[in-house]
Amino acid sequence: MESLDEIDRAILELLQADGRLSGAEVGRRVGLSQPAAAARIQRLEKSGVILGYRAVVDPAAVGLNIHAVVRLRTTHAQLAKALALAERIPDVVSTVRVTGEDCLLFDVHCTHAERLEQVVDSLARFGPVTTSLVLRSYPPKPLPTP
Amino acid sequence: MESLDEIDRAILELLQADGRLSGAEVGRRVGLSQPAAAARIQRLEKSGVILGYRAVVDPAAVGLNIHAVVRLRTTHAQLAKALALAERIPDVVSTVRVTGEDCLLFDVHCTHAERLEQVVDSLARFGPVTTSLVLRSYPPKPLPTP
DNA sequence: CTTGAAAATAGACACCA
DNA sequence: TGGTGTCTATTTTCAAG
Numbered sequence: 001m002e003s004l005d006e007i008d009r010a011i012l013e014l015l016q017a018d019g020r021l022s023g024a025e026v027g028r029r030v031g032l033s034q035p036a037a038a039a040r041i042q043r044l045e046k047s048g049v050i051l052g053y054r055a056v057v058d059p060a061a062v063g064l065n066i067h068a069v070v071r072l073r074t075t076h077a078q079l080a081k082a083l084a085l086a087e088r089i090p091d092v093v094s095t096v097r098v099t100g101e102d103c104l105l106f107d108v109h110c111t112h113a114e115r116l117e118q119v120v121d122s123l124a125r126f127g128p129v130t131t132s133l134v135l136r137s138y139p140p141k142p143l144p145t146p
Numbered sequence: 147m148e149s150l151d152e153i154d155r156a157i158l159e160l161l162q163a164d165g166r167l168s169g170a171e172v173g174r175r176v177g178l179s180q181p182a183a184a185a186r187i188q189r190l191e192k193s194g195v196i197l198g199y200r201a202v203v204d205p206a207a208v209g210l211n212i213h214a215v216v217r218l219r220t221t222h223a224q225l226a227k228a229l230a231l232a233e234r235i236p237d238v239v240s241t242v243r244v245t246g247e248d249c250l251l252f253d254v255h256c257t258h259a260e261r262l263e264q265v266v267d268s269l270a271r272f273g274p275v276t277t278s279l280v281l282r283s284y285p286p287k288p289l290p291t292p
Numbered sequence: 293c294t295t296g297a298a299a300a301t302a303g304a305c306a307c308c309a
Numbered sequence: 310t311g312g313t314g315t316c317t318a319t320t321t322t323c324a325a326g
Contacts, residue, residue, distance in 0.1 A: 002207065004208060012201070012203055012208070015200075015201035016200055016201050016203060017200070018198065018199060018200075019165050019166065019198075019199035019200045019201040020165065020166065020199045047207070048204055048207050049203060049204055049207040049208060050201050050202070050203060050204075051202040051203065051204050052164065052165075052201075052202050053164060053165035053166045053199060053200070053201050053202065054161075054162055054163070054164075054165045054199070054200055054202055055158070055161035055162050055165040055196050055198075055199050056196070056197040056198050056199065056200055057158055057162060057195060057196060057197065057288075057289050058194055058195060058196075058197050059289055061148065061193070061194050061195040062150060062158070062195060062289060062291050062292065063291075063292050064289060064290070064292070069242070069244060069251060083284070086284075087284075090287065090290035091290055092287075093286055093287050093288075093289060093290075094283075094284070094286040094287070095283075095284040096215070096280050096281075096282065096283045096284065097280070097281045097282045097283075097284075098215060098278035098279060098280050098281060099278050099279040099281060100276070100277075100278040100279075102278070105215060105278070107286075109289055109290065111292045130246070131246075132244035132245050132246040132248070132251070133244060133245040133246075134242050134243070134244050135242075135243045135244060135245060136242065136243045137240075137241075137242045137243075138229070138232075138233075138240070138241040138242065138243075140239055140240040140253075141236065141238075141239045141240070142203075142239075143203050143205055143208060143210060143239060143255055144210070144236035144237055144239075144255065145208050145209075146208065146209050146210070146257045
């Protein structure tokens with residue numbers, strides 16, 4: 001884990017807001033020359049602080065009208081199988097293992113309710129599921145850099 | 147909502163995996179020329195299918211060792227206040243409103259447990275909270291483009 | 293880290309298939 | 310709509326201070 005100074009934090013915040021900023025633009029905004037900014041960005045990438053860059057796609061704009069959070073309460077023995085299944089279902093875009101009664105938490109994006117039903121049913125093979133429809137997502141913030 | 151063909155879907159998948167690909171590189175991979183690929187990408191951006199580009203930062207690499215999912219069960223009357231509070235807490239990086247008993251779901255990143263305690267306590271002003279520590283996150287997938 | 297120049301690349305545009 | 314060729318603007322890389 002690298003130690004970051006004030007400028008590194010500013011750079012991370014800028015790139016989390018807009019991942020396509022050039023080194024020159026980043027430098028301008030944090031008060032560094034282009035080579036200095038580029039060197040810092042490269043260091044952040046190589047040291048694993050910046051894992052990569054992603055385009056953010058609007059689910060609704062591609063017909064994914066239903067976003068649900070599915071919680072699964074399963075047994076230790078079936079955990080690996082549940083993970084493997086989730087991996088195979090394209091609608092399940094994100095999986096986290098958590099503490100508590102529900103051991104797995106899935107983000108599911110579907111075009112229609114019947115499809116969500118299929119996904120939930122297949123996950124329910126491994127234990128009781130709780131499904132919550134997402135009514136609204138609030139714009140995510142950049143990570144707080146301590 | 148635009149209708150997307152096979153090539154648009156391929157472009158979205160590529161850019162979700164690597165948001166810094168150039169128009170020429172995208173074109174190469176989907177079998178289009180640079181101008182044709184650039185035109186499609188621009189169309190996807192302007193039509194709102196691509197919302198933007200983000201750098202992905204590793205929370206652990208910046209000292210955010212604790213990732214928790216906090217569920218809050220609050221009343222309709224206090225919902226707005228809870229949202230306003232969550233907005234003000236930097237550790238709360240993502241908020242969704244969902245159906246079900248717990249109306250709000252937060253992603254919280256903290257440097258240490260005591261800080262998480264503070265965050266949970268302040269959210270608990272608005273109702274009972276359930277906190278789950280994230281033990282492991284599995285790499286998110288690109289959205290399925292139907 | 294800065295400045296300054298060079299090399300590489302990406303983006304934009306006109307024109308044609 | 311897409312392909313080719315070209316031109317310009319930007320970016321990145323590398324020198325040297």
